Structure formats: structure tokens, C-alpha cells
Amino acid sequence: MNVIVHRVAEFLKRFPPFSFLSKEVLEKVAASVQVRYLEKGETLFRQGQPAEPHFYILKEGAIILTESLQNHEEIRDQCDEGDVFGVLALLGKRPYVLSAKVEENSLVYAIPVTVFEEILENNSRVALYFAAGFASGQVVIRQDLSEGQKARGIFKNESRDHSLMIFSDQSEIKFSEKVLTCCPEQSIQEAAALMAEKQVSSIVVCREDLKPLGIITDKDFRSKVVAKGIPLETPTSKIMSTPVLTMRRDASFSDLYLTMIKNRLHHLILTEDGTDQSQVCGILSDHDVLLSMGNSPAVLIHGLMNTLDLKEMRLIRDQAEQMLRYYLENELTMDFVASVMTEVNDIIIKQALRIAENSLSDEDPALKKIPFCFLSLGSEGREEQLLRTDQDNALVYGDVPEALADQAQAYFLKLGTAMVEVLLACGFASCPGDIMASNPKWVQPMSKWKEYFSEWIIRPTEEAILSATIFFDFRPIAGNLGLGETLSLHIYEEIQKKKIFLNFLAKNAMMNPPPLGFFKDFVAEKSGEHKNEFDIKSRAMMPLADLARLLVLSHGVIGVNNTFKRFDRLAELEPNYEALFKQAAKAYEILMRTRALEGLRNQSSGRFIKPESLGKLERQLLKNTFSPITELQSIVKVRFQLDYFQQ
Incomplete structure (x- = not known):
């Protein structure tokens, strides 16, 4: 009996979420497993049937999960070795929304819910695995892709460079809360003396109420005073850089840092409300940034x-x-x-x-x-x-x-x-x-x-x-960037004159239907250099980019080109679909990340992916990104009357 339990545990620990369990807990789970042999043609559970007190993991064979619709049955998922399914008994305790049908003789392990409930409560990694929708057959109207991305990061086994984690935790960035200030009437000699005394490279020129007017740096003394021979009694207001760019002290580090990068700032003034109409409460320098991170x-x-x-x-x-x-x-x-x-x-x-x-x-x-x-x-x-x-x-x-x-x-x-x-x-x-x-x-x-x-x-x-x-x-x-702005306005003015153009654009956005099956069923290239590889650009990214462009153009939005930012803007414009647009934005971010990592791994564009090269969680997360595409295409089909338009 111990030999059997050991073999079950050895199998389970190869797959999430069991791979997150300690040896002792895993053996307890393995000891409770019921082994079931199923023959081809059998049905393990049916849609609408009350949930059993078990969920399942496929040991060997093939099981498909199907949904009965009005006049036909559609395959929603295909389980392969190590897939967890039938989890509604564990999570929702409600009737099954899919049927599990045996495609070929199979062996499954049935795991009692009672054994696993305590683990689910005490092990955050296991809970996150299910919350992220990584178990087959967990039908959620809209998969939580944010949780899925979080889970993938937590579950990875690779070593991580923690010197870069400052971007997600502002508390690790150190900036000066004691800001050297002076009045606009003070002379530049007095300002220089204050900087020398405090051994700092900048001084903020403020009103009496400490609201910032400008900033003077070492560079200003070199280029504006010494190089031009300005008298030392000149007021600081004459050489200060103004208006100043300010941000809230509690802004995320990524926002603070990107502001410095984009505006070529060596110093960024922090105020109580993020504007120059509130008191100075800190200053962030590029030196602070470099001390806080290994790669800049x-x-x-x-x-x-x-x-x-x-x-x-x-x-x-x-x-x-x-x-x-x-x-x-x-x-x-x-x-x-x-x-x-x-x-x-x-x-x-x-x-x-x-x-x-x-x-x-x-x-x-x-x-x-x-x-x-x-x-x-x-x-x-x-x-x-x-x-x-x-x-x-x-x-x-x-x-x-x-x-x-x-x-x-x-x-x-x-x-x-x-x-x-x-x-x-x-x-x-x-x-x-x-x-x-x-x-x-x-x-x-x-x-x-x-x-x-x-x-x-x-x-x-x-x-x-x-x-x-x-x-x-x-x-x-x-x-001359103004020429680009003129062209943008021309596009929107022309579309307003002939809105039927959007219908043609909508028809084009439907040209690449997303692959909805598991990787075994993905639409792969059938011939040529990339035979049997998945084209993440044309099959997944282009549909989302096309849909975002179409919908933004239909709203007449100018100046938002980025796909996930377009979806964020659409979420504001159409609150009824806010959740869907937010999921579409997250889906596109995940696809971008997946493609870039694939390209870096293989020194390629990352466009063509060999499904077998991805880990189970990567495959499942990628699969989840297709759900928003399907829903958006359905909305576009109705909104732009494509059934009628295509006749």
C-alpha cells in the first residue's frame, strides 16, 4: 500500500498545484486518492449533474470537456496528462457546467474535497492556482488574467534578480525628505553657499509657503552663471529652471522614474498633492535612482x-x-x-x-x-x-x-x-x-x-x-511633430464623413478568429518553415490590436495608439463593458510578454512558438487570453451589423 501511495505522490508532485505541497502534505493527499479506470465512450460527469465530492487529475489517456448547447455539443477543453478538472466541486460546490467524456481508455485520480479544503485555506500558492483559473473546466465568464499573470510569476522555478523588484515596491527607493530651499529674492551666491554647506547638487526656489517656483542645479551654475559671467548678487529667480515638474511623493516608483526618463530630469520635486500649488516634501535625484537599482x-x-x-x-x-x-x-x-x-x-x-x-x-x-x-x-x-x-x-x-x-x-x-x-x-x-x-x-x-x-x-x-x-x-x-498631429485630425475628420469605413474595418478585425481549443487543438501553421508552430502575432495579438483600433476610431479618440491603453480608455468610455476591456488590456500585455520572452529565448522575433516548449502554466495562461477576443468579436459583429454587411 505504501508503494502505491509513493507512486501516486511521485506523479502528483510533477504538476501544479500539487508541486507546491510539502512532502508530508503531498503524501496525505496521495493516501486519500481513489484510482479510477475509465473506458473509451464513458462519461465521468455530465453537465447539470450535482458536483461530486471529488475533483480529478488525469493520469493517462484523453478526456474532453464539452458543453451542450441548443442543437449541438461543443468541445471546451481537452485534458492531457497532469490536468486538474472537475474543480467546481472544490470551488463552487454547484452543478457541473461541462461534461467530461472519455476519448480513449484513461486512468484518473479522484481527490476528495474534504482532504483538500484545508490545504486550499492554508496554502496561498494553491489558492492562487485555482483563483487564476488554471484548472481545466473551471468555466468563468471572464478569466482573471491579472491573477493568472501574478500566479505565473510566483510559481516560476527560475532564479530571480531581486535588484530589479524596486519597480513594484516604492518603499525600496530612497529619496531625500529634507529639501534645501531658498527664496526667489536671495542671491545666487547665497544659494551656492547653502548648497556647498549641505553638500547637495540642487536647491529648490520656493515661495514663503514652500510652494515650488523653480530649481537650480550645479549644471545651472556652470552654464548660466560662470559661462555667462552673471554677477553673483543676481536673484535666484533669474537663473532658476521654471516651471518645475512635480509629482506626488506617494506615486509609484515606475511613474516617478518614467517621468524623469521622458523629461530628461536629473531631479524631480515631490509635493503633497503632486502639483506646484502644494508644499515641497521631497526630491528624487538620478543619483538616488542609481543607488537603488542595478540596471538603469x-x-x-x-x-x-x-x-x-x-x-x-x-x-x-x-x-x-x-x-x-x-x-x-x-x-x-x-x-x-x-x-x-x-x-x-x-x-x-x-x-x-x-x-x-x-x-x-x-x-x-x-x-x-x-x-x-x-x-x-x-x-x-x-x-x-x-x-x-x-x-x-x-x-x-x-x-x-x-x-x-x-x-x-x-x-x-x-x-x-x-x-x-x-x-x-x-x-x-x-x-x-x-x-x-x-x-x-x-x-x-x-x-x-x-x-x-x-x-x-x-x-x-x-x-x-x-x-x-x-x-x-x-x-x-x-x-516637426505638429505635422503628425495634423494627419491624425485628418483621419478622424474623414471617418466622420464616411462612417461606413468602420464597417469594413470591423470586417477585417474578424478575419483572424482566435484559436479556442487547448494547445493540442491550436491552429498551427500547416506547412513551410514554421510548420506545427503557433503564430502568436496573427492568431492572438493582431485580433486584439485590430479590435482596439476599430473601437477607438469609432469613438473619435485621438492620441491613444497603444493597444492596452486603448482598451483602458474604452473601459472609461463604455462602463457597461469595463470588465471586458480591462481583461482585453491584460490579455494583450500577457501576449506581448510571452512573445518577447520567446524571442529572447530563441534569438528570434518571437512570433512563432512551439507549443511543446512552453510549461503547463504558460500554456494555460496563454489559452485564457483568448476569451476576451471571442467576446469582443461578438460585440463588434452586432455593433457593426456584419451579418447584414457581408451579404
């Missing part, structure tokens, strides 16, 4: 901003990818990760422009005065390009007199081509469809771009819709 994107960004050497830029971007790996493996929020990587990519593009302009220094000065803007498209346009996947970009420039048209086209094509070559040198792949600023078709004056966009909206052919899904996610990065 600020260091990489500083390096990029201070070099035009292509080899060095490539090396820094390589380092950023290693930083990305740390962030992903430590489960940092995707909002933070995407923002940091976007900032790194944007700096590279801006440096590429500097390099390109230097290479064209001998060109006609009149051409250099024409306003232009470099646009990122696709994933970089949506602030979602974590890996160096292929480029998608374009260039728009101001309209010029006809006599200058050919010269302007030639100049900006040279500029765009030079920028694309810099990005290639930094490791960003060439676009297979040649949608880059090195292609004359995508280097055009404003009037031509408006013509393109209007044509796609007025005559939404299949090719036009494909172009719209790529180009309508553009984001202005370098040059």
Missing part, C-alpha cells in the same frame, strides 16, 4: 544621447535587450517595460535623424528649412516594440511650390533612407513589405499623405484596409 535605463539613454557612433549605438541597444529580459523575467508591469523600451527606440530614431542630417550637410539650405516629421508605424507606432523586429516607418514633409517639388522629394528620400540605414545598423530588421522611409511611396508631402488616407477611407478595398491598419497607428517621433 537612464544610463543607456544617456549613452545613446551622447553618441553618434553606430557600433556604440548597436551595443547599447543590445544592452537594452538584456535589461528587457530582466524586466520580463521579474514580472515588471508591461506599461513600465513598454514605456522604457519605447523611449530607448525613440532616442535611437532621433539620433538617426542627427546622423542623417549631418550626412546631408552640403544640401541646399532651402530644403533644410522645409518642415518634416519621421513617423513610426506598426508596433513601434503603438509603443509595443520590445524586440528589434522589422521596421515600419514613413516620412511626411510640408507642401512646397511645384518648382521645388522634385528637389524636396529627392532630399527627403535621402534623409529617410539614411535614417533607415542607421536603424538597420542598430539591429532593426528591414520591412518585408518595404514600408519604410527609404521607399519613395512612403516619403511624401502633407497633401499626398492626406490623399492616401482619404482614398483608403472613401474606397476601402482589401488593400486599402490593410494599409489603414498599418498606417493609422502612426506616431510622430522626430522632426
Whole structure:
């Protein structure tokens, strides 16, 4: 008998949630297990049947979970070795909502609920496993993907770099609560003396009520006082940097740090309510940040901003990818990760422009005065390009007199081509469809771009819709950003004139139905280089990105390109579907993380995944992300009358 219990325990400990149990508890569970042999064609339990006092784990064989609908029966899940199912007896104590049918002769272990209830109450990891919906057949209207992502991080066996965990716990960042201040009437000599006495690198200029007016740093004394020979009796108000950027002291560290990165701040003033209309209560310096963390994107960004050497830029971007790996493996929020990587990519593009302009220094000065803007498209346009996947970009420039048209086209094509070559040198792949600023078709004056966009909206052919899904996610990065804003307004104005365009866009958003089965049933590539691999981009990410774009356009929202931020905005606009949109946002974040990790593991784009390479929890979490896609597509089908529209 002890031999049998030992064998059952050995099997159970290979699979979650049993793998989270101590040896003693596991043996207690194993001793209570009932072994059941089931023949092909049998039904273990039926939909609507009262829950039994057991739940099950499949030892060997094949069992499918089905749902009886009005006129037919649909397979909802397919259990493989180690899958836990029939858990409603444990969790909900209500009738089964699915039937368990035996596809081939099978062996299952039945585990009494009474034995497991105490474990569920005392073991948070086990409770989280079930709360995250990782057990087969736990039908929840909307899976809690946040819990699932949390569970995956907790359950991982890999070693973790805890030096990076500061991003999820502000208490680990140390900032100065004793802020050196002075009045705007005090002289710069007095301010310098105070800084020297306290041995600090900054002083905040405040009103009498300690509300901040400006800040003076060591750099200001070098560049504004010494270099320009300003008299030392000059009031501090004359050299202070103002207005100041402030934030709440209790803001999350990721928000504080991203604010410093994006605004190139060496010091960030903290106030009681986050505005300059309340008292100063702290100051965060980049030195504080560097002392608090082992890997700093600020260091990489500083390096990029201070070099035009292509080899060095490539090396820094390589380092950023290693930083990305740390962030992903430590489960940092995707909002933070995407923002940091976007900032790194944007700096590279801006440096590429500097390099390109230097290479064209001998060109006609009149051409250099024409306003232009470099646009990122696709994933970089949506602030979602974590890996160096292929480029998608374009260039728009101001309209010029006809006599200058050919010269302007030639100049900006040279500029765009030079920028694309810099990005290639930094490791960003060439676009297979040649949608880059090195292609004359995508280097055009404003009037031509408006013509393109209007044509796609007025005559939404299949090719036009494909172009719209790529180009309508553009984001202005370098040059005159106002040109990009003008194009955005043009898109929304044209759609208002012909709203039927949204129906065509909706039809396109339904082109990639999500794979709803377990990985055994996933829609894999049937031939070619990626045969039997799962295309996470086209099967999972594109449907969500297309749906978010469609719905945001239908609401006329301007300036929100990122997919999960679009869903967050939609949750505000449509409170009836708030929970669904929040789940869709979380699903997209999980898909982004999964693809990036796959790419880093295999030195690829991460687009094609071998299902067998993923662990059980990864497979189950990925499967859960498809639920919001199905629900959103159902809503879109009705909202845009696609049944009628397709006739």
C-alpha cells in the first residue's frame, strides 16, 4: 500500500498545484486518492449533474470537456496528462457546467474535497492556482488574467534578480525628505553657499509657503552663471529652471522614474498633492535612482544621447535587450517595460535623424528649412516594440511650390533612407513589405499623405484596409511633430464623413478568429518553415490590436495608439463593458510578454512558438487570453451589423 501511495505522490508532485505541497502534505493527499479506470465512450460527469465530492487529475489517456448547447455539443477543453478538472466541486460546490467524456481508455485520480479544503485555506500558492483559473473546466465568464499573470510569476522555478523588484515596491527607493530651499529674492551666491554647506547638487526656489517656483542645479551654475559671467548678487529667480515638474511623493516608483526618463530630469520635486500649488516634501535625484537599482535605463539613454557612433549605438541597444529580459523575467508591469523600451527606440530614431542630417550637410539650405516629421508605424507606432523586429516607418514633409517639388522629394528620400540605414545598423530588421522611409511611396508631402488616407477611407478595398491598419497607428517621433498631429485630425475628420469605413474595418478585425481549443487543438501553421508552430502575432495579438483600433476610431479618440491603453480608455468610455476591456488590456500585455520572452529565448522575433516548449502554466495562461477576443468579436459583429454587411 505504501508503494502505491509513493507512486501516486511521485506523479502528483510533477504538476501544479500539487508541486507546491510539502512532502508530508503531498503524501496525505496521495493516501486519500481513489484510482479510477475509465473506458473509451464513458462519461465521468455530465453537465447539470450535482458536483461530486471529488475533483480529478488525469493520469493517462484523453478526456474532453464539452458543453451542450441548443442543437449541438461543443468541445471546451481537452485534458492531457497532469490536468486538474472537475474543480467546481472544490470551488463552487454547484452543478457541473461541462461534461467530461472519455476519448480513449484513461486512468484518473479522484481527490476528495474534504482532504483538500484545508490545504486550499492554508496554502496561498494553491489558492492562487485555482483563483487564476488554471484548472481545466473551471468555466468563468471572464478569466482573471491579472491573477493568472501574478500566479505565473510566483510559481516560476527560475532564479530571480531581486535588484530589479524596486519597480513594484516604492518603499525600496530612497529619496531625500529634507529639501534645501531658498527664496526667489536671495542671491545666487547665497544659494551656492547653502548648497556647498549641505553638500547637495540642487536647491529648490520656493515661495514663503514652500510652494515650488523653480530649481537650480550645479549644471545651472556652470552654464548660466560662470559661462555667462552673471554677477553673483543676481536673484535666484533669474537663473532658476521654471516651471518645475512635480509629482506626488506617494506615486509609484515606475511613474516617478518614467517621468524623469521622458523629461530628461536629473531631479524631480515631490509635493503633497503632486502639483506646484502644494508644499515641497521631497526630491528624487538620478543619483538616488542609481543607488537603488542595478540596471538603469537612464544610463543607456544617456549613452545613446551622447553618441553618434553606430557600433556604440548597436551595443547599447543590445544592452537594452538584456535589461528587457530582466524586466520580463521579474514580472515588471508591461506599461513600465513598454514605456522604457519605447523611449530607448525613440532616442535611437532621433539620433538617426542627427546622423542623417549631418550626412546631408552640403544640401541646399532651402530644403533644410522645409518642415518634416519621421513617423513610426506598426508596433513601434503603438509603443509595443520590445524586440528589434522589422521596421515600419514613413516620412511626411510640408507642401512646397511645384518648382521645388522634385528637389524636396529627392532630399527627403535621402534623409529617410539614411535614417533607415542607421536603424538597420542598430539591429532593426528591414520591412518585408518595404514600408519604410527609404521607399519613395512612403516619403511624401502633407497633401499626398492626406490623399492616401482619404482614398483608403472613401474606397476601402482589401488593400486599402490593410494599409489603414498599418498606417493609422502612426506616431510622430522626430522632426516637426505638429505635422503628425495634423494627419491624425485628418483621419478622424474623414471617418466622420464616411462612417461606413468602420464597417469594413470591423470586417477585417474578424478575419483572424482566435484559436479556442487547448494547445493540442491550436491552429498551427500547416506547412513551410514554421510548420506545427503557433503564430502568436496573427492568431492572438493582431485580433486584439485590430479590435482596439476599430473601437477607438469609432469613438473619435485621438492620441491613444497603444493597444492596452486603448482598451483602458474604452473601459472609461463604455462602463457597461469595463470588465471586458480591462481583461482585453491584460490579455494583450500577457501576449506581448510571452512573445518577447520567446524571442529572447530563441534569438528570434518571437512570433512563432512551439507549443511543446512552453510549461503547463504558460500554456494555460496563454489559452485564457483568448476569451476576451471571442467576446469582443461578438460585440463588434452586432455593433457593426456584419451579418447584414457581408451579404
